[in-house]
Amino acid sequence: MDSMTDTETRPLIKMIKVNKFFGPFQALKNIDLEVYKGEKIVICGPSGSGKSTLIRCINRLEEHNDGNIIIDGIELTDKVEDIDAVRREVGMVFQSFNLFPHMTIAKNLMIAQQLVRKTPKAKAREIAMLYLERVKIPEQADKYPIQLSGGQQQRVAIARALCMRPEIILFDEPTSALDPEMINEVLDVMIDLARDGMTMVCVTHEMGFARSVADRVIFMDAGEIVEQAEPAEFFDNPENERTKVFLNQILSH
Amino acid sequence: MEVLTGWWDDYFWGAVIVAKVFIASLSLMILFGLIGAGAKLSNSRVAQKIAGAYTVIFRGTPEILVILLLYFGSAILLTSIAQIFNPEIKFVDVPPFWAGTIAISIIVGSYATETFRGAFLGVNPGSIEAARALGMSTLQTFIYIRIPEMWRIALPPFGNHMLSLIKDTALISIIGLNETLFVAKQAITVTGKPFTMYIVVGAIYLGFSSVITLAVMAIEKFGNRTTIDAK
Amino acid sequence: MSFDLSLILESLPLMLAGIGITLKLLLVSGFLGLILAVALLLMRISGKFYLDWPAQAYIYVFRGTPILVQIFIIYYGLPQFEAVRDSIFWHILREPTGCAIVALTLNTGAYVSEILRGGVLGVDRGLLEAGSALGMSARHKFVYITTPIATRLSLPAYSNDVISLLKSTALASTITIADMTGIARTIVADTYAPYEIFISLAIVYMIFTLGLQKLFGVIERYLGRYTRRDG
Numbered sequence A: 001m002d003s004m005t006d007t008e009t010r011p012l013i014k015m016i017k018v019n020k021f022f023g024p025f026q027a028l029k030n031i032d033l034e035v036y037k038g039e040k041i042v043i044c045g046p047s048g049s050g051k052s053t054l055i056r057c058i059n060r061l062e063e064h065n066d067g068n069i070i071i072d073g074i075e076l077t078d079k080v081e082d083i084d085a086v087r088r089e090v091g092m093v094f095q096s097f098n099l100f101p102h103m104t105i106a107k108n109l110m111i112a113q114q115l116v117r118k119t120p121k122a123k124a125r126e127i128a129m130l131y132l133e134r135v136k137i138p139e140q141a142d143k144y145p146i147q148l149s150g151g152q153q154q155r156v157a158i159a160r161a162l163c164m165r166p167e168i169i170l171f172d173e174p175t176s177a178l179d180p181e182m183i184n185e186v187l188d189v190m191i192d193l194a195r196d197g198m199t200m201v202c203v204t205h206e207m208g209f210a211r212s213v214a215d216r217v218i219f220m221d222a223g224e225i226v227e228q229a230e231p232a233e234f235f236d237n238p239e240n241e242r243t244k245v246f247l248n249q250i251l252s253h
Numbered sequence B: 001m002e003v004l005t006g007w008w009d010d011y012f013w014g015a016v017i018v019a020k021v022f023i024a025s026l027s028l029m030i031l032f033g034l035i036g037a038g039a040k041l042s043n044s045r046v047a048q049k050i051a052g053a054y055t056v057i058f059r060g061t062p063e064i065l066v067i068l069l070l071y072f073g074s075a076i077l078l079t080s081i082a083q084i085f086n087p088e089i090k091f092v093d094v095p096p097f098w099a100g101t102i103a104i105s106i107i108v109g110s111y112a113t114e115t116f117r118g119a120f121l122g123v124n125p126g127s128i129e130a131a132r133a134l135g136m137s138t139l140q141t142f143i144y145i146r147i148p149e150m151w152r153i154a155l156p157p158f159g160n161h162m163l164s165l166i167k168d169t170a171l172i173s174i175i176g177l178n179e180t181l182f183v184a185k186q187a188i189t190v191t192g193k194p195f196t197m198y199i200v201v202g203a204i205y206l207g208f209s210s211v212i213t214l215a216v217m218a219i220e221k222f223g224n225r226t227t228i229d230a231k
Numbered sequence C: 001m002s003f004d005l006s007l008i009l010e011s012l013p014l015m016l017a018g019i020g021i022t023l024k025l026l027l028v029s030g031f032l033g034l035i036l037a038v039a040l041l042l043m044r045i046s047g048k049f050y051l052d053w054p055a056q057a058y059i060y061v062f063r064g065t066p067i068l069v070q071i072f073i074i075y076y077g078l079p080q081f082e083a084v085r086d087s088i089f090w091h092i093l094r095e096p097t098g099c100a101i102v103a104l105t106l107n108t109g110a111y112v113s114e115i116l117r118g119g120v121l122g123v124d125r126g127l128l129e130a131g132s133a134l135g136m137s138a139r140h141k142f143v144y145i146t147t148p149i150a151t152r153l154s155l156p157a158y159s160n161d162v163i164s165l166l167k168s169t170a171l172a173s174t175i176t177i178a179d180m181t182g183i184a185r186t187i188v189a190d191t192y193a194p195y196e197i198f199i200s201l202a203i204v205y206m207i208f209t210l211g212l213q214k215l216f217g218v219i220e221r222y223l224g225r226y227t228r229r230d231g
Ligand SMILES: Nc1ncnc2c1ncn2[C@@H]1O[C@H](COP(=O)(O)OP(=O)(O)O)[C@@H](O)[C@H]1O
Pocket: A022, A025, A027, A045, A046, A047, A048, A049, A050, A051, A052, A053, A054
């Protein structure tokens, strides 16, 4: 079938010459990026280099000023239906979890299914429990987020994104707000997802994760993509000076 | 507006009285608020209890009751005291200006008590310690660190207290203070135009409120500027 | 002077006969005022200047003028216009109780809308982003995220406003309404015993206030259940 070959040859995410300004300040400069189905991309770079801005443009939490962003064939413009369509395909996990504090864990996973996907309540709960099993905390279903540890909350946030059956998941520094002993439980879930073939774009400084999971590592600095390469190449043979300096800094810890 | 001809000067003098009540009650309100906060922060159990009762009572009682009680009550009290010295005296008149001014400053002072107390407790103990560590004396620390920081915390609610005071002055017309609302009443009996006359009163109060709001905003801006400079 | 206990025992039942009216004023204008407040809030956060500006102007005027002046404008002022007397609202506005409810509603609506707006602005932006990322529409986010959280955040300030409203109902006595305060004023005019009457009435209001505080405390604890680790 035509559409079949289409999805295999066409990138799920395509960014062409994307620029983004905050007032006079340019946060993204001429970003070109293609991500294919099943690819795992890790984005790293110094703080303020535009990593969050880049991935937030992918699901339109930020509006780009020029260039094109095409997600699974849908171009992001002001059209609300297109934005909604893209958001149905793209899940997101935030640094600060952003679980709805006033809803139980199960309700956090059900609410968007019920409202956006129009899934009946019982079915939504079933799906919620399925993904809570997957992130290994089904027993917390009826608690409130505050009663969970940070690592558990972030796993819930991942499960919440998965409940919407997205094609792509974006991670914005998912382990940066966690105590060190909780980082691995979240990374394990992410590795598990990667094995399952999920398309993932992860902003993270967990270089072990990047090395073992990423298909490509992207280094950003001052709003630009400075370098991108396969992990082995990226870590062992960085080309750009700025990449070398950055890697030296974070690997020396 | 033609019906207003001849009444402007009455309104003006009414507004002057509003301003006088405001200034007098503002000073008293600050005084009551500071005493209340001092009592609440003191080590004396009794003082704490009294101040606690003060805030509970005046936050829970309608303003108009406090004004009426103070006005009629003090008249009776003063009369009976006067009669001790001179049984001939039938009645001592209490000026509504003072009865009303004291009443509204007691009321708003009970709110200011909490504001001042909160401001005192809200000062970051770290900056006090830092000042002491830098060798500043207790007095210097108080003047240069504690007071400015308390002021910054207290100013926004304090602005609201001032707005409460100015609006509460209208209530004093009930006991016969010849402020703007009282002027309007007289004007209405003559002209038969209640809407017009009360709208003027509303406009005057809106003017007062606006001036207070702008003043607080200006002071806030000034205060923030100095704290930014200090950093 | 002396404190006449039997007078209190005699008058208290008389004053308590006004409880119904006081409660009616509180509940009806509290309820209508809340609806008005939500409408004003929606206008303010609509992002449309032709809704936002009128709401801002309304709030500015009603918060900047004394409630007593608002009551007088509505009760004494509006009948100045024939259009009002001929309108369908006349059967409300000709009654003092109707006027008091209208005035209290308009007044509390302005204050409460600002309280609610504070709550809305206090909602963590990250939660709304999470909602967007999950594909929720603006309406869904408002109903399921903003509203419940803003409600919890504005409740403490809202409960203070309800207490203010209770105190403001006493002003109904200035337009001939026989609420608790109105009855008390009549009794004082007859007996000339302000201490006994006004103090015992103040205690009644305080009991009401404490009751309201308790009630809101329970609601606050219920709405805040998800903010405590122990559930
Ligand atoms: N909403 C905003 N308004 C103004 N400037 C912003 C905003 N968001 C981000 N920026 C600026 O854009 C730059 C990139 O930010 P961000 O994408 O968050 O960086 P990173 O995630 O790489 O740390 C930073 O300099 C930041 O200050």
